[in-house]
Amino acid sequence: MGRNVKRKDRHTSSTKRECTKADLISAQALVALQDEVEQVALQDEVEQVNDYENFEPELQVHHELDMETQTPVKETMDTSTQTEMCAADITVLEAQAASNNKDLAKARQEADQIKFSQESFSKDDKKVEYYTGLPTFTILMVVFNYVQDKLPTRHSLTYFQQLLIILMKLRLAVTHEDLAYRFFVSESTISRVFNTGLDALYGISKLIAWPEREVLWKTMPMQFRQTLGKRVAVIIDCFEVFCDRPTSLDARTQTLLNYKHHNTIKFVLGIAPSGAISFVSAALEDSGTDNTITLSSNFFDHLLPGDVIFADRGFDMKDCAGFYGCEAEILAITSGKAELSALDVEKSREFAHLRIHVKRVIGGVRQKYRILSNTVPLEYMMTNAEIQAPKIDKIARICCALFNLNAAIVSQ
Known part of the structure; x- marks a missing residue:
């Protein structure tokens, strides 16, 4: 009897497990079938939409359900109105895009200009x-x-x-x-x-001014006082600016600098002992010596009797300076001499130490304002009834005046 009860319980349990397993399989199949149906319905809906969009404009309709009869009501769209509205919208969008691009370009331009x-x-x-x-x-x-x-x-x-x-x-x-x-x-x-x-x-070229004698004395650097006293009024030199080759043979000959193999123009530059530029001549043709070029300028008009001019070997102007009651200190000339005396050697060494300042000024002007280091066009040297001073004269004087606004290169 007990065996029959146990056998019956095992049979009941086995039957329940088989029913549960069958229900699980049925549920899974039902879910899979439902997903497949939904996927097919979604695909059909997409195809309907695509078919609707591919219809010719004159055949396109839309359906709505009448709220009372629940029957489909066909209403034909005005295709001409739809086309005009789309074109108008596109035009508006294009105008907005163009306006945005214009504003963006303007913003970039303002950002660059700032x-x-x-x-x-x-x-x-x-x-x-x-x-x-x-x-x-x-x-x-x-x-x-x-x-x-x-x-x-x-x-x-x-x-x-x-x-x-x-x-x-x-x-x-x-x-x-x-x-x-x-x-x-x-x-x-x-x-x-x-x-x-x-x-x-x-x-602004007014900043290039010949200082009064009292100002020269007060601003005289100690190295000049120890070598030449207080009477040095100016250190003189010339600097060249390359120019284009003139078409005229006469002008080409007058501006050709043989040892540099280039057409140049020259300026006479006067520098105060303090390092400030005190004199700039007009542009001169580079066909003569430094001495003749200086004489053709108005350099000597600024000197006072008793002033000392400090110059390089190329300026043989002792006689000219004496005519104006001045004195010229020139570096010793070595050409034609076997050797210099001990006094000339010592004097030349001291003078060369002072002469370096004028080279520093000329180099500083060229470095600060590179337009003077480049080859200038011929139009910069042209004059006529309307243009009294050539453009290169204005450029040189402006650059030298602006250079005077920088710190002095000679230690006081």
Whole structure:
């Protein structure tokens, strides 16, 4: 009897397990079938949408159910209205895109221009020195305040940007095309700004002034006092600027410098013992000696009786200086002599130590304002009834005046 009960319980348990297993298999099959049905329905819906979009415009309809009868109601769309609305929308979107692109380009242009604005230079003296050659923003603003009223009004450029264009042209010797890209204007605008700006900035050449004798005495460096006393008024030298080859044979001969194999023009430069440039002559043809070029300038008009001129060997001007009641200290000439006396050797050594300052000034002007180190075009040397002074004269005097705004190179 007990065995029969146990056998019956095992049979019941086995039957329950088989039923549970069958129910699980049925549920899984039902879920899989439901997923398949949903996937097929979704695919059919996508195909219907695609078929609807591929219909010809005149055949496209949409169906709605009437709320009362629940029957489909066919309503034909006005295809012409739909096409016109789409075209209008596209036109609006294109206009908005064009406006956005224009605003973006303007924003980029303003962002680039701010690099050369007054604000971008105000707190960066290193930037001021690189682009203008001036040591600080304060000194740059002194120059700007002087020249601002003399500059013309231009809608595309501020007064400060016009001054920057002139100074960058002198300082970096960049082309008009380069400046046009930097300031987003045409090359002709850059040319006009430079030409009119030179005339406006030319008044700053007043900084090249021959100092009074009392000022010379008070600013005389100790090394000059120990060697020549207080009577040295000026150190004189010439510096050359390369120019294009003239088409005229006469002009070509007058500007040809044989030992440099290049056509050049010369300037007579006078430097005070303190290191400031006190005299710049007009551009002179480089066909004569340094002495003849100096005599053709108005250099001697600035001297006073008793002044001492300190010059190199090429300036044989003792007789000319004596005519004006002055004295010329010239480095000893070695040509035609077997050797110099001990006194001449010692004197030449002391003079050479002082002469180095004028070379430092000339080198500093060339380094600060590279336009004087480049080959200048012939148009810079042209004069006519309207242009009394050639452009190269203005450039040289402006560069020397701006150089005087830097710290003195001779230790006081």
